[in-house]
Amino acid sequence: MAAPLARTPTPGVYARGSRWVAVYLEDGRQRRRSAPTFRAAREIKIRATAKEAARRAGPTLHGYALEWVDHYAGRGAHDVVNDRTRREYRRLLITYALAYFAPEERLRDLDAQRLRGFVDWLCRQHGPDGRRLCDCSVYNAVLPLRACLRHAAGAGLVAGDVGAAILLPRRRRGRPYEFDERRFLTRHQLERLLAEIPEQWRTLFELLAATGLRISEAIGLRVMDAALDTAAPCVHVRRAIVNGELAAPKSRHGRRTIPISLELANRLRELVAGRGETELLFRGAQGAALQPGNLRYRVLIPAAHRAGVPWGAFTRCATPARRCSSTTAPARFASSVGWGITPLRSPWIPTATCSATISAPISTWV
Numbered sequence: 267m268a269a270p271l272a273r274t275p276t277p278g279v280y281a282r283g284s285r286w287v288a289v290y291l292e293d294g295r296q297r298r299r300s301a302p303t304f305r306a307a308r309e310i311k312i313r314a315t316a317k318e319a320a321r322r323a324g325p326t327l328h329g330y331a332l333e334w335v336d337h338y339a340g341r342g343a344h345d346v347v348n349d350r351t352r353r354e355y356r357r358l359l360i361t362y363a364l365a366y367f368a369p370e371e372r373l374r375d376l377d378a379q380r381l382r383g384f385v386d387w388l389c390r391q392h393g394p395d396g397r398r399l400c401d402c403s404v405y406n407a408v409l410p411l412r413a414c415l416r417h418a419a420g421a422g423l424v425a426g427d428v429g430a431a432i433l434l435p436r437r438r439r440g441r442p443y444e445f446d447e448r449r450f451l452t453r454h455q456l457e458r459l460l461a462e463i464p465e466q467w468r469t470l471f472e473l474l475a476a477t478g479l480r481i482s483e484a485i486g487l488r489v490m491d492a493a494l495d496t497a498a499p500c501v502h503v504r505r506a507i508v509n510g511e512l513a514a515p516k517s518r519h520g521r522r523t524i525p526i527s528l529e530l531a532n533r534l535r536e537l538v539a540g541r542g543e544t545e546l547l548f549r550g551a552q553g554a555a556l557q558p559g560n561l562r563y564r565v566l567i568p569a570a571h572r573a574g575v576p577w578g579a580f581t582r583c584a585t586p587a588r589r590c591s592s593t594t595a596p597a598r599f600a601s602s603v604g605w606g607i608t609p610l611r612s613p614w615i616p617t618a619t620c621s622a623t624i625s626a627p628i629s630t631w632v
Contacts, residue, residue, distance in 0.1 A: 382432070385408065412432060415429035489545055
């Protein structure tokens with residue numbers, strides 16, 4: 267029969283014969299561990315107590331966020347996150363959220379007041395250009411933190427979805443309110459802009475305007491991706507080039523087939539004459555992939571200035587202004603530009619009242 271436990275001045279540490287026993291909680295259950303000396307038993311008790319207290323307090327925001335972002339895969343079939351997005355989320359977390367919140371701050375200690383303080387802090391930060399962060403940059407900085415807190419709420423680590431309590435600013439920067447602040451090109455403006463594009467690049471910009479391709483998708487097209495010798499010519503979007511790296515389309519809905527006109531097919535046929543099937547459809551002087559920044563600043567912006575139109579309005583959803591009519595179904599429009607979900611009511615979906623000037627808040631240069 268084991269010798270009885272004798273109490274000592276230290277709670278949770280007992281003497282048993284010539285040995286010492288530490289009694290502690292682990293994952294909510296009582297455990298016992300023997301030690302040869304009183305000092306060793308006391309150390310076991312102190313370490314176990316601290317570990318249990320940390321478990322009950324929950325993980326820190328720093329530890330949880332960095333582990334979460336490495337495995338985050340989105341919220342479902344219509345929200346799939348790829349490695350490129352995860353890298354951007356990690357950069358935003360480290361640059362903003364983890365720079366504001368202390369390393370020892372626990373997830374369960376975050377509340378609406380602490381999160382509002384984070385947003386106020388963001389509004390006072392300056393970007394690389396020396397200016398304060400705009401509302402869009404503040405939204406991007408908050409986005410990964412919101413997703414992290416939503417995941418933590420689903421795991422029961424925080425009480426409720428505290429991320430939903432974040433209120434983002436809408437600042438005018440001293441400008442008066444306008445009835446309609448959306449930027450778009452009318453049919454006539456788009457024609458003027460394309461007429462000012464140099465002949466060397468006009469086919470590329472005609473394709474962007476006629477199909478709604480992202481610039482990363484357009485520069486990633488190969489000769490084999492363009493079916494030009496059929497009765498119904500089209501282009502197959504299967505990949506993209508982002509920051510010089512070959513990548514899959516932005517989402518599973520980005521893999522699509524887009525019809526093009528016979529006139530555009532003839533221009534593309536002349537462009538690719540004599541090339542191999544695996545060569546790029548659009549390429550630089552040395553055969554390398556095009557750089558979107560060079561196209562923007564050396565081709566698009568000068569052409570927009572000559573045409574007298576805002577270059578930022580050349581969005582990839584300028585497509586409806588050229589080939590969608592007022593009777594175009596929203597689902598067909600969303601499919602053509604690679605959207606996963608079709609908005610039921612949206613100002614950039616073609617309707618009977620706005621078929622001549624269609625806008626969208628998504629830039630071609632994505």
